[in-house]
Amino acid sequence: MPMPQLLSNFLDCFSCCGQGAKDARHDQYLQPLTLLQPQPHAVSVDELLEQSSAARERVWRSLGSLEPFALGQSPGSGSLMAGPKWPAVRQSFRVIHRPSGNVMIVSDGLSDPFDDIHEGENNVNGFGLEFYIETPAEEIGTSLSDIKKSWQFQLLFTVSQLAAGHGGISNIIDDMQLLSTEAEGVNEAIPEEARRALVNRAGRVGALLGLTDTRPGAADYVPERIEGMPLTDVRLVNIKLITLAELKLITDRGAEGRRKLSELLQGPERLASSIRRESVL
Numbered sequence: 001m002p003m004p005q006l007l008s009n010f011l012d013c014f015s016c017c018g019q020g021a022k023d024a025r026h027d028q029y030l031q032p033l034t035l036l037q038p039q040p041h042a043v044s045v046d047e048l049l050e051q052s053s054a055a056r057e058r059v060w061r062s063l064g065s066l067e068p069f070a071l072g073q074s075p076g077s078g079s080l081m082a083g084p085k086w087p088a089v090r091q092s093f094r095v096i097h098r099p100s101g102n103v104m105i106v107s108d109g110l111s112d113p114f115d116d117i118h119e120g121e122n123n124v125n126g127f128g129l130e131f132y133i134e135t136p137a138e139e140i141g142t143s144l145s146d147i148k149k150s151w152q153f154q155l156l157f158t159v160s161q162l163a164a165g166h167g168g169i170s171n172i173i174d175d176m177q178l179l180s181t182e183a184e185g186v187n188e189a190i191p192e193e194a195r196r197a198l199v200n201r202a203g204r205v206g207a208l209l210g211l212t213d214t215r216p217g218a219a220d221y222v223p224e225r226i227e228g229m230p231l232t233d234v235r236l237v238n239i240k241l242i243t244l245a246e247l248k249l250i251t252d253r254g255a256e257g258r259r260k261l262s263e264l265l266q267g268p269e270r271l272a273s274s275i276r277r278e279s280v281l
Helices: 003-025 045-062 144-149 151-166 169-176 192-198 244-264
Strands: 065-073 091-097 102-107 129-136 179-183 205-209 235-242
Touching: 045 065, 065 144, 091 151, 102 151, 129 151, 129 169, 144 151, 151 169, 151 179, 151 205, 151 235, 169 179, 169 235, 179 244, 192 244, 205 244, 235 244
Parallel strands: 129 235
Antiparallel strands: 065 091, 091 102, 102 129, 179 205, 205 235
């Protein structure tokens, strides 16, 4: 039903009910006092931000050893990264050393509450997701500068910006489970000897989004959700670098190709991204 009609029906009902009460009693009266009781203290955006950040950090620490530094910028730290606006402006990424020896980089802010909605009851946890990419430690540097120059960070950053620009990507992943993309701005960070298998003629690399851990109970298991968020559910989404042959399967067969690729990408390194990985096709 069109919104104007819904609004009209609602107003008609309200007027009708009010008129009926007036005709029956021939007077007007105040609503019961229970409707006028003070409302509970509204949670501020700052409090929601703190709660959201704490919930994410609990998950980050459960995944391994969390580096104390953050990659990126916050509102009070000067110039911001370019690109679409994140929910609370800050664009942050964290580094985790996994029990397996791999390194994980995670986005840390896409699920912040929106800072321009000042009533908590009307707010949500941002875009409803955070992304991560896991990679062998020997394929990524250890300094902040090296990590920011790496293809792993460039891919994570590009996908995070795409999600911020789209806004509704979490709902799409909920519906489709797996998505894929061709990411720009990553090719220059890929070592030259690996570009033939990973970079297409347009200068893009392929990525599969949404692979989940198939090892429930494993010590280094990666959950699909970030528990304890104050407002709405938040999904933790894997980014998997794929080869050109694997990307072609998706290009040719769409959703069926993504499902087939997910079936082929098994084993302990299912969630990890490596330029040295042999193509499954």
